[in-house]
Amino acid sequence: MPTGVALREVRRQLFDAAERILLRDGANALTSRAVTTEAGCAKGVLHRHFADFDAFLAELVIDRIDRMDPQAAALRDAAGTGTVAGNLTEALTALFESVAIAIVGLITARDGLRARLRETIPAGVPVLTEGATMIAGYLTAERDLGRIAPDRDPDILAFTLIGTAHLLYAGTDGDRPEDGAVEEIVTTIVGDAVR
Structure with missing residues (x-):
């Protein structure tokens, strides 16, 4: 070097x-x-x-979370365009086909890493929580535009989408879910909320 x-x-x-x-x-x-x-x-x-390997891993996770910012901005900017289900499907696919699912597994497997991350990120599962925040921001924008029913809570929809997509991807042993699987969960979860 x-x-x-x-x-x-x-x-x-x-x-x-x-x-x-x-x-x-x-x-x-x-x-x-x-x-x-x-x-x-x-x-x-x-x-x-880095002080030790867990410090390195914590900074890796935070760096990868920071890389979600452009994706979140692009999703918010998509509000009012295309279809809500299409935009959500694309965002969830991009999130979970990145390193996100592997990072969640890493966080789950390493107690020292979780402890380090709690110093900076006190609640939730890093990456999944930020993904839910990204989705909720988008759904709020769509609700403000009248494309999501006003009585629907964007946070609840976002956590449901992130949790379901995580389970879908976590159960594939590294393979992609079947074609249309992400779109099907999105349509099922937000279908009756879309106007």
Whole structure:
């Protein structure tokens, strides 16, 4: 590893390596040695920039949560266009076909990581909670435009959508759900709320 490489570049390289391992091999394969090997750098590089492996993982999760911001903005901007079910299906598919499902498994499997994340994210399951917030923001915008019934609670709909989609994706052992499965759950959950 060349000296003088900016911290941001090292962090990105390590985070991207961890994501590749998560997607390819799962949470159990994620170790500091696996990450540095995948990143092509010495093991000490990770420990030079992070207090320990759980600190690295916590920052990885927060970095991946921050990457959801553009997706949330795009979804809010889609309010009033296309169909509500289509927009939600696309957003849920994009969320759960990313590294999100692997990160949730990682958080579930590591007590130290959960404890670290509680320092910054005191409630909910990281990634899923932010996904629900993204969906609720969109549904609120659609309700304000009159495309969702005024008596429907966007938060309840969002948590129901996120929870159901999570179960759908978590039960596939890394494979995509069957074609139309996400759209079917979206239509079932929000169908009678759409005007």
